[in-house]
Amino acid sequence: MSEADFIARLRAIATDPAARGLADDAAVLGDLVLTHDTIVEGVHFLPDDGPQDVAWKLVAVNLSDLAAKGATPVGVLLGYSLTGDENWNAEFAAGLESVLRRYGVALFGGDTVRVPGGAPRSFSLTAIGRASPDGVPARSGVRPGDQIWVSGTVGNAGVGLAMRLGEIDPNETCLAAYRRPQPQLTLGRALVPHVHAMMDVSDGLLIDADRMARASGCGMTLMMEAVPLSAALLAVRPDVLDTRLAAATAGDDYQLLFAADPGQAAAIRETGAGLGVALTPVGHAGVGEGLTLIHKAQRIALPERLGFTH
């Protein structure tokens, strides 16, 4: 059974409405929103990433799923792989405390397991949030005609990873985006009344937009020249199409991607301005299927790789 078949099988099992067909960032049980993500050494973080950063990332990527559902995090359950490296454990605990305090989230429970020597570290987290009284926007709610928006800028974390790997000279903004992603919790909550659909950009703008379009049964067109890039990224990369495609496929952005009726544009801009977050329209939804890319009024081919998978 291939991975796609395995996931299809899980979807067939997950018939409860709370599961949202396993096609969303989180499950919705009454007024609670629940998400579970695992991060594995060598896959989601580098073996020599700092343990405080790993703890931060573990919590932040899960809180980002709650942010995408407009939910307010209340607590987490941790699955921790103990290794013999006592300093690593101490640093991880410090990082965990720091990220939980930063976002006002409780540690509810979990377990520690000892893994065989030499096995990669693996950590799992379940985050529990309280839904907004205005609802829980699905990934699948995009309607043809919607504007597609993204928060902040994309690509910083991808460049930060290249910096971490010594491929290019580092700058603080991009490194921080890789090391300490910031879940957009306040923004997510504020956007709930204005959006038809929302998700976080965890694996890359293009792959996540494609997922959102497919989940919604519509097509989506993105304008590459509109994709927001940071000054820090443009300080180390030329502003050419390849840079934009790299930024839109790099992943680890943890920005919010959302779809809204064009009539909501003023309210959305106002929401962003009130929170000091740039919100940028990057495309629109139409009838049809899948993703179409436009650059300076020309259709361009989709890159072979739309983003990070696992």
Add this chain to the structure above:
Amino acid sequence: MSEADFIARLRAIATDPAARGLADDAAVLGDLVLTHDTIVEGVHFLPDDGPQDVAWKLVAVNLSDLAAKGATPVGVLLGYSLTGDENWNAEFAAGLESVLRRYGVALFGGDTVRVPGGAPRSFSLTAIGRASPDGVPARSGVRPGDQIWVSGTVGNAGVGLAMRLGEIDPNETCLAAYRRPQPQLTLGRALVPHVHAMMDVSDGLLIDADRMARASGCGMTLMMEAVPLSAALLAVRPDVLDTRLAAATAGDDYQLLFAADPGQAAAIRETGAGLGVALTPVGHAGVGEGLTLIHKAQRIALPERLGFTH
């Protein structure tokens, strides 16, 4: 930071009442009960255990935590390690479907991650249950003077593991106890009104009784001759103290250990009889600290190893 220090640090972080000081089997958030357990190949299951059995065990050990809190399971979130072994994935999915259906539990969500080749398989699960209207018995509620009870029999799974390893001739009962643990959900719910404290016996009767006594700030005395052993176990082991100590330290029983006022004994026996489950008083709680063992009216030394740790 040693494991004990690490856990102490997590406890210091987990100040929210929902966490129950990380000293219980589960967290309690409103009327929901939440638990998270990870199982690792080579630690919690054998590399050649059948994937259907591994799926069963992953779900059953988590549901057992809910059973110990008298909660009714509603759904789970799965963290799945994908490997290249497609047949394994298919068998795991079949086992998952079967155990979820058996206990009427929904798959709410989760994630799949690809692990580097050669890494041990590791699976995590968060199980969510609905609390009984009569409350959620804590591990820490034992009162001096309470009777201590255990459900069913202990030691079958430990003998089943020895059978799986080819150390002794197999019998179906003990093998099944190892391969397909049965969370005592109906019993747990029925016991809620009668108990002061309850937990499941996952790591061994002695270690779990010791944990319960310590969490409750009291002492506990167990009578080894009262520890219930199955006919299937006694068919392959002589009924001597060493057998009883082995059974009480082997773990993987997933029976319920509970403390109740002696005045509840008749109601408890009636509850067990109604469900066709043997419930056996195995000791009592007193003032003091930790565990005391008695065998045929003689105090005996605690074994060096009280049960399974990780």
